Amino acid sequence: MMKDSPKKEEGVSNPNSMSVEDRYTQWKSLVPVLYDWLANHNLVWPSQSCRWGSVIDHATYKNRHRLYLSEQTDGTVPNTLVIATCEVVKPRVAAAEHIAQFNEEARSPFVKKHKTILHPGEVNRIREFALNTNIVATHTDSPHVLIWDVESQPNRNAVLGAPVSRPDLVLTGHKDNAEFALAMCSTEPFVLSGGRDKLVVLWSIHDHIATLATEAGANVKQDSNSEKATESSSIGPRGIYRGHKDTVEDVQFCPSSAQEFCSVGDDSCLILWDVRVGSTPAVKVEKAHDGDLHCVDWSSHDINFILTGSADNTVHMFDRRKLNSRGVGSPVYKFEGHDAAVLCVQWCPDKSSVFGSCAEDGILNIWDTDKVGKTSDSADPTVSNTSPGLFFRHAGHRDKVVDFHWNASDPWTIVSVSDDCASTGGGGTLQIWRMLDLIYRPEEEVMAELDTLKSHIIGCDIDT
Incomplete structure (x- = not known):
């Protein structure tokens, strides 16, 4: 990556001191030089969750992906789980002028609804099942986790008075509402949840996966006006884990083991669990942050590293080799680049x-732990030297960024969603984007490519 010259910094205001609209205006002016692809999609209703599904097909210049998102309505129409089709233009295909020309109030032609499921209650979390791409789990404003076969579910119209769709399976076991903490295992058909009851609950849906499509197909033939939500099959938990003293806000499986997982909560604790040693914490970090913990993720590249995000505006990185059962452990890195939770x-x-990390400040930050302790050399002029490790700031949202998801099938492509009700009076904003590869590629590669381009341009000038 190229180090910013002093000239490049001139005229660029500190993004933390700017108003939301000024920051957004500055960001929009930088879109042609910072992004390789950007699709801006205005939502009628706020969305609390967005997730990539499978790749539908590949074409010469773009790929089509399945995309899951929620619609949180005001009650005049049902809440919905939306299965969308998203076209992602391949790297170095879109012209800079094209991606810069979008209307904030319009829907993107690259995002289209494929199917709508009328969800019984709000959709607070969506998680896809790696072993069967048609199966997703949702958290709602109740104690239950809902399992859906999105392929066999009928497409519904979200109109006032319409009966809700019938989930294919209901997971019971929480004693109070479980709204946000949800995870699906990548190696086994396990589902993990946390809730206000301070519990972490584990289910196995192994015996039900094979029959979900058959049961859903039979139910489509039933009377569409019946109360389908009460007819769903249900199963109880495989295990219940106690160790938190307040609401469990997020959970995550260890990428390499279905027997290990972690959880964070409003008690400021990070807890590591191992079902092989019982239902009590294997390791408990009592004060992982100076505030409530909202989110956690476990690295699939190195299972020793765990990230946590908090209401104290920071992200912490823990090395589980440096934690012990006495609750002792400090983060190996602290990342400070957000102004809100x-x-x-x-x-x-x-x-x-x-x-990546997103926050209530409307920013989605991209960090590189290898850059901690080094002078910032980001190609993004809005990145400050005061946040070690930070090398890119996505400022395309004008209110809190509630969720984002990396696309594992389309390198460096991200979907992010914001709840814009408070600032714009609208619903939400969905963005699919990919930063320019000159920003994240190794510096020697970038410099070699620029030298090649320079030689080519000089040669063209001589010829003319």
Whole structure:
């Protein structure tokens, strides 16, 4: 990556001191030089969760992906789980002028609804099942986790008075509402949840996966006006884990083991669990942050590293080799680059040292742990030298960024969603974007490419 010259910094205001609109205006002016692809999609209703599904097909210049998102309505129409189709233009295909020309109030032609499921209650979390791409889990404003076969579910119209869709399976076991903490295992058909009852609950849906499509197909033939939500099959938990003293806000499986997982909560604790040693914490970090913990992610590249995000505006990185059962452990890194509570953290699937974090300040930051302790050399002029490890700031949202997800099938492509009701009076904003590869590629590669381009341009000038 190229180090910013002093000239490049001139005229660039400190993004932390700017108004939301000024910051957004500055960001929009930088879109042609910072992004390789950007699709801006205005939402009628706020969305609390967005997740990539499978790749539908590949074309010469773009790929089509499945995309899951929620619609949080005001009650005049049902809440919905939306299955969308998203076209992502391949790297170095879109012209800079094209991605810069979008209307904030319009819907993107690259995002289209494929199917709508009328959800019984709010959709607070969506998690996809790696072993069967048609199966997703949702958290709602109740104690239950809902399992859906999105392929066999009928497409519904969200109109007032319409009966809700019938989930294929209901997971019971919480004693109070479980709204946000939700995870699906990548290696086994396990589902993990946390809630206000301070519990972490584990289910196995192994015996039900094979029959979900058959049961859903039979139910489509039933009377569409029946109360389908009460007819769903349900199963109880495989295990219940006690150790938190307040609401459990997020959970995550260890990428390499279905027997290990972690959880964070409003008690400021990070807890590591191992079902092989019982239902009590294997390791408990009593004060992982100076505030409530909202999110956690476990690295699939190196299972020793765990990220946590907090209401104290920071992201912490823990090395589980440096934690012990006495609750002793300090983060190996603290990342400070947000001005409000961090709502989501996630490791990048394409580079082991990179992760993202989004927050109530409307910013989605991209960090590189390898850059901690080094002078900032970001190509993004809005990045400050005062936040070690930070090398890119996505400022395309004008209100709190509630969720984002890296695309594991399309390198460095991210979907992010913000709740814009408070600032714009609208619903929400969905953005699919990919930063310019000159920003994240190794500096020697970038310099070699620029030298090649320079030689080519000089040669063209001589010829003319």
